[in-house]
Amino acid sequence: GAGVSQTPSNKVTEKGKYVELRCDPISGHTALYWYRQSLGQGPEFLIYFQGTGAADDSGLPNDRFFAVRPEGSVSTLKIQRTERGDSAVYLCASSPGRGGTQYFGPGTRLLVL
Amino acid sequence: GESVGLHLPTLSVQEGDNSIINCAYSNSASDYFIWYKQESGKGPQFIIDIRSNMDKRQGQRVTVLLNKTVKHLSLQIAATQPGDSAVYFCAEIDPFGNEKLTFGTGTRLTIIP
Incomplete structure (x- = not known):
């Protein structure tokens, strides 16, 4: 597609379970970002990839969160031992490269019961 | 540390009128700003930088x-239309x-028909 896509659009899981959220960036975009948005708040930065490597993971809240981008395109955000406080919209964005405009996907709405 | 904030959480404007959404930042070293529009259930959409x-x-x-x-x-929207109703983030x-975006909490703009 023309824009950033994210799957699933909604995910309901139980406390303690493992989840994976997928992001397909705009074709040709080398930079990819994950953000988390809680209700009524602005998005908060989690991690930034330039190519295959995580250039900045300072926003990941703890070691239950991990993200990969093995081939420099699709990225997966992984959350282990989910907690109710992880419930939020997880947004992915991509840009043509360093300093480029970040274009967002529709997000994955995660609900941890 | 740096922060980005908005003066008003909500703003109602008559259709056809102009609207102004304001934003303050604290870090004098900040040199690149972006306005995003977010409609309900969607990811942030780039407006202007x-x-x-x-x-x-x-x-x-x-403007x-x-x-x-x-x-x-500030973000000025001329001749507002019903489709301009959304939350606006600077x-x-x-x-x-680093490449991370820091968002404010947003202003909800409602266009009154």
């Missing part, structure tokens, strides 16, 4: 003004070379 070497930039029906002296920027790129 401005760098610190400019004080005004215009797009289609939108962003940057006042570096008082660390303030965001800044980390001025220290």
Whole structure:
């Protein structure tokens, strides 16, 4: 597609379970970002990839969160031992490269019961 | 640390009138700002950006003004339409070379028919 896509659009899981959220960036975009948005708040930065490597993971809240981008395109955000406080919209964005405009996907709405 | 904030959480404007959404930032080193529009259930949509070497930039029906002296920027939307109803965020790129965006809490704009 023309824009950033994210799957699933909604995910309901139980406390303690493992989840994976997928992001397909705009074709040709080398930079990819994950953000988390809680209700009524602005998005908060989690991690930034330039190519295959995580250039900045300072926003990941703890070691239950991990993200990969093995081939420099699709990225997966992984959350282990989910907690109710992880419930939020997880947004992915991509840009043509360093300093480029970040274009967002529709997000994955995660609900941890 | 740097922060980005908005003066008003909500704004109601009559259809056809102009609207102004304000944003303040605290870090004088900030040099790149972006306005995003977020409709319910969707990801943030890029509207317009401005760098610190400019004080005004215009797009289609939108104008962003940057006042570096008082660390303030605004988004002006001309001749508002019902489709302009959304939450508007200002965001800044980390001025220290990282690629992360820092968002404010947003202003909800409602267009009254």
